[in-house]
Amino acid sequence: MADGMKPLGVAVVILVGLGGSAASAAERAAPPTFSEEERAVFFDDAFAALEGERPDYSAPAAEQPTAIAPAPATAGAWGDWIAADVVETEIKRQAAAIAEATRSEPAFRAGGWRQTRDAAALLGLMFRVAAEHDEPVRWQAVAPRWSVSFAGAAAEIDSGAPFQRAEALxxxxxxxxxxxxxxxxxxxxxxxxxRGVLMRRMELATGERLPETLVDRRSWRRGAADARHEAQLLAVLAEALLAEGLEDADDESYAAYARQLREAASSLATAAEGEDRAAAATALEACQRSCAACHDDYRG
Structure with missing residues (x-):
């Protein structure tokens, strides 16, 4: 060992000794003292003064029920018109539509707000369908709250909500x-x-997306799955036209047109599932006739 260097053990002893001296030299604060008058505001045993059972904080909090906007009288039959996978896919497609419409604030202000509003309104409907569907649907447990949220969002955006609100959505x-x-x-x-939102989506289905799948055999082979999606969604939209509070929903003739459309759309979906192009084309014509007759009577 080099001259002048102390062994490590000696150094440790020295440090410990110094630490002990410092600790013993430190002064501690005196405990507080209270007068009898000050002590009177405290309980000797706080738990003994409590009344009733103590809450169980380990139990999960009860979720508050959330009301959903009125639905058609046959809402419990959503599973008759649309499959769970179609509900999930449409939710994802509307999410993509909102993402596209809100890609930038200028795009949103230039017209993307309308697309966002319509998509939010449709999502309000689709989350309601998810909540009430008789089959397990993704997001079913949280769907009631999201249905209300999107209905509210559509109203806010229509009233001029700022871009940041749409971004958060x-x-x-x-x-x-x-x-x-x-x-x-x-x-x-x-x-x-x-009704305007529903009609715009219905016209997209009957005027563009469904006809595109029926152009020829090749388009049908590639588009039969999309035809099933659009047809099932069309049936739900037709049923949604009869929601309480919507214009003409209580008119018997109008309701008959909506039900005709719903049945024709359901037939189209069945044809698409069976890849029967001829039957699908016939059903689409029935859908279009029902829409045209209704427009003649109610649009003037």
């Missing part, structure tokens, strides 16, 4: 689709999807 929905469980960003109630 988009981001929360994206998290939900990815598998997270975010809180719905909009808590205000809204009305069911209005």
């Amino acid at each position: 988009r981001d929360a929905l994206a998290e939900l689709v990815r598998g997270a469980r975010p809180e719905p960003p909009v808590t205000s109630n809204g009305s069911p999807a209005g």
Whole structure:
């Protein structure tokens, strides 16, 4: 060992000794003292003064029920018109529509707000269908709250809500689709999807997407699955036209047109599942005739 260096053990002893001296030299604060008057405000035993049973904080909190906007009288039969996988796919497609419409604030202000509003209103409907479906549907447990949230969001956007509000909606929905469980960003109630929103989506189905699958055999082979999706969704939209409070929903003739459309759309979906192009084309014509007759009587 080099001259002048102390062994390690000696150094440790020295440090410990110094630490002990410092600790013993430190002064501790004196405990507080209270007068009899001050002591009178305290209980000798706080638990003895409590009344009733102590709450069980380990139990899960009860979720508060959330009202959903009125639905058609036959809402319990959603499974008759649309399969669980179609509900899930349409929710994802509307989420993509919102993402596209809110890609930037200028795009949103230039017209994307309308697309966002319509998509939010349709999501309000689709989450309601998910909540009430008789088959297990993804997001079914949280669907009631999201149905209300999207109905409220559609109303807010239609009233001029800022871009940041739509952004929050988009981001929360994206998290939900990815598998997270975010809180719905909009808590205000809204009305069911209005007739204008429903009609625009129906016209997209009957005027573009379904005819595109029936152009020829090749398009049918590639598009039969899409035809099934659009047809089942069309049946649900026709049923949604009869929701309480919507214009003409209590008119018997109008309701008859809606039911004709619903049945024709259901037939189209069945044909698509069986890959029967001829039957699907016939059913689409029935859908279009029902729409045209209704428009003649109610649009003038």
